[in-house]
Amino acid sequence: MTVLTTLPKPARSRFAAGRVVRALVVNPGALIGAIILTALVIGAIFAPLLAPFELYATDTGPRLSPPTTGNLLGTDLHGRDIFSRVLYGGRFSLSVGIATVLFAAVLGSLFGVFIGFVGGRVDAVGSRIIDVMFGFPSIVLSILIVAVLGVGLVNVVIAVGIADIPHFARVVRGAVLGAKEQLFVEASRALGAGDLRIMLRHIMPNILPTMIVLATLNLGNAILSTASLSFLGLGAQPPTPEWGAMLSSGREFMRYNPSIMIFPGLALFLAVMSVNLLGDRLRQVLDPRTAD
């Protein structure tokens, strides 16, 4: 406890939920983003109630039909209701994006703490790996990982997640190094294993806002990347109505029923845009240091 009391105050309490919400609401961009995202999430969660048709229902109307009262956004080649599929699609596209970011955040933090805490050569090599992964074409890495693991949404989560690790690892490592230095200087003694816990307790509140901003900013990319992999045939498999997969299989019929392409694409675009809007504002509010 003596150590803690000598430490500078662990970050001014930037992470106050009420203040954050207020800051988001007064910003028109963030408000729009929040509304769109909420709508998409509600659509996804309550898809079984909201969607006029079942998840895998075929022949819900004439095939390749344009929007009608029976099929609000029309139907695809198999007579599946596009509106229902777009709603259900959110369940896959959004949750896959979120899972990817969580995966990356957890592994990235662990890696960052590890190399930052151990330091020395481990840190040098680890940082190098982060550097290389940072600019390395993430899609190449993801495709490579899917080749090892096989296709499927879960494997896409892992693949894109791994490619996203450096973003989190770098921030956490930096925070750990900073905390370590402070502890070292101010407590004037070498750190032991028990101190890792103390240190984590100290840095966690400090980096939490940054992590939240990073996670939000990465979420948009994660949704895009996972949908891209599904578009390339590496992710969701038929008949899963993931948005990227819907776009890929609907392409041939674009000219006969444009809504096959318009609506899943629009849903994807709106999801990514709303997340980005929120992320930008969150960054301004929570983490002015990284607001470039």
Added chain:
Amino acid sequence: MIYFVRRIVGIIPVLLVTWTLVFIVLEIIPGDPVNLMLAGRPASEEVRQRERERLGLDKPVIVRYGSFLVRAVKGDLGDSFRTRQPVTEMILEQLRPTLELSAGGFLVGVTLGVVLGVVAGIRPNSWLDTSAMFVALIGVSLPSFWTGMTLIFVFGTTLRWVPIVGDGITALILPSITVGLFLSGGLARLIRSSILEVMNQDYIRTARAKGLAHWVVVMKHAMRNALIPPVTLLGVQFGLLITGAVITESVFARPGLGQLLLQSVLNKDIPLVQALVVYATGVYIVLNLIVDLLYGVIDPRIKLEQAT
């Protein structure tokens, strides 16, 4: 000079780490390489054994690892499993279309990014700023495969303004826009914040105090300095360009490295994957080195030592 040497020597561990990772990943890819090599061709056990020896698969892992590193350094990464052509040759064949696409995408992306970023940065928080940043937001939020397909449908299939699969510069327009849009969003944001930062510097305040017009200050004084930080991003853009190439080449049915990579991974053409990743890391690392060095040249105030 010492800096140069240190920087170049510093590349070695990075390459070693990446190549080792590539080797490990490809080692654990499921499937018997001999089956892949023979690609379904009927073969006696004798032929298979000969292939195994030819591919060096009868040797222990550590020996194969060593020989992989040696071959990576020499740039001789063997023959493709599928076409039995030297992989280096296959990559060189596909280099030109990807370079063209990258150049086109880069041109569109940088032009659009700079214009949006500058427009937004000159008058922060004006309606111009908001609109420019909104366009940038759209750029980073659009799924590029969707953009590509929509562009083809509207400007190719429906309006017929541009060729769909043709050769030449006009066929490059839509793919370049697809890649460029993707790049421009991030670049615009970066330039905007960079301009804002520079505008707060003392020398800009001095210039303003001298009564120079706002735009003169921006163009003459702020711009040069504001564009330096985004230059450092060029190395990172390489990754985005390749990502853009994989998707865009696939959507536009363009040949190129992106397609080659995708096909090689899906066909489990291991030597080709190895070679592509080895070269990609090489190019990426060299680009970063150049950028670091350029950074020092453009802005002499920054000491090279710091750039490490």
Added chain:
Amino acid sequence: MRKLLLLTAAVGLFAGTALAQGNDIEIVFAEDRVDHATFDPRVTQSRHEEQVITQVFDQLLAADENGTIHPGLATEWQVSEDGLSFTFQLRDDVTFHDGTPFNAEAVKFTFDSIVDPDLGSQGAVDIIGPYASTEVLGEHEVRVTFSRPYGAALGAFAESELSIVSPTAVESLGNDGFAQAPVGTGPFKFIEWEKGKQVVLERNDDYNWAPGYMNHQGPSNVSRAVVRFIPDASTRVAALEAGEVQVSELVPALDMRRLSSGDEFDTIVGNAAGLPFGALFNTSKGPFADKAVRQAFMHAIDRPRLAENLFFGFADPAFGPISSSTPSYWAGNDAYYGFDLDKAGELLESSGWKLGDDGVRYKDGEPLSIYFPSLLEPDTAVAVQADVKRAGFDVRVENVLKARQDELIFANDYDMLVIRWVSNDPGVLSIPFHSRNIVEPGKFKFNWARYADDGLDKLLEDAESAATPDDRDKLYGAIQKQVMDEGIFLPIHNQVQTIAHSSDLTGFRLAAGQWQLRFYEVTRTN
């Protein structure tokens, strides 16, 4: 549809006389694949690679689009009394694109190299059957001998896999080099292969040995033909309509309907002979080890409706293990496995698969789950999946690529796989149904049903060496009946090659098997 094809051929009749004005035609053909690996006819088993090979090579015998055999590089042939040897008199006026003469040595070289394991032949090695040897009897006379009677031999000599290659070119380039720059005697020379983009062919100006059945002689009117790889169907069609390509293969059904109703484009539909598009059930493990489950699966699919839904009338449903346009098709096939959900339910009940609350059937707590890795036609897989769901099957479709499929095949990790095969000969039935073609480690074959039956093997072997056409029909009929009775193959729809081309060109002719398109006779209309 067949009519259209004959019509286009007939208009080309006087093309030869129009040579002076119309001999500078350049065409671009939009091709579905990009991942070609070889253009060596002796190696390939890909119909897409053969699209190029068809233009570059000739064979000893020539088969027209209906499979009728005509003289080709051989003007005459005699079969020995025991049916084991074939003696061919060869044309003496033929040269390869590299200027070397075509002769008996070239024939011997080609056939001997096909059976050499070093070449790694995938298609030709099966088509050449029980090949024993080739003897050079004179500069322009050879005798090819088989080790046992081979009823399909004449047809085989006309297949593009048995094209005659230039020995000089193979020797100077090596097998791998030849695969990249093939040299034949055909109407077009192979100029350049821009990987991932296109193959460029140019007219062979010396060509003066077209098979007699063709409506044109001498060099082609097409001076340059480009085979452009455009894997996306809607892009192919868009490029055709924009005039960037003049002819496209595998045009989607809706586009075929639209294009054929206007004046700008004509369409050709090839009804491919051979195995129809269908699926082999893995009889070695899982739910499909039970015959009743396989039969129930077939009863649960409404094939006429499925074909109509997916192909809008351009492809017929298939009912037998070979398509109805293949010789020796057995009419009895049509009576099998009509759409009958009740029947499907009964069969499953009798095998102990009870319907659960979730609409899936269960037996001993295990769901009726079918793993269906699908290499081709993802929409067909989705339609099958939706159809059989009504009978309580839970089908897990995975869109796979060839490398992944090969891996699953070797690992015996699948419940069903799609297959199709273009062939003019019912002998194609051996490929998926003879037990010698069950996959083993290191031996990639096509009996993915993993079905082994001595009786069926014997029938297949007897049919292959049957002496009279009647015997052949009878034996192949019995084979088809057994395959249907056992329910090891699900026929889905006939394979169709849908071609659309600019209507100012005519003379496109499908090759035998009705998949590849010959450019040789193409000319301008009027």
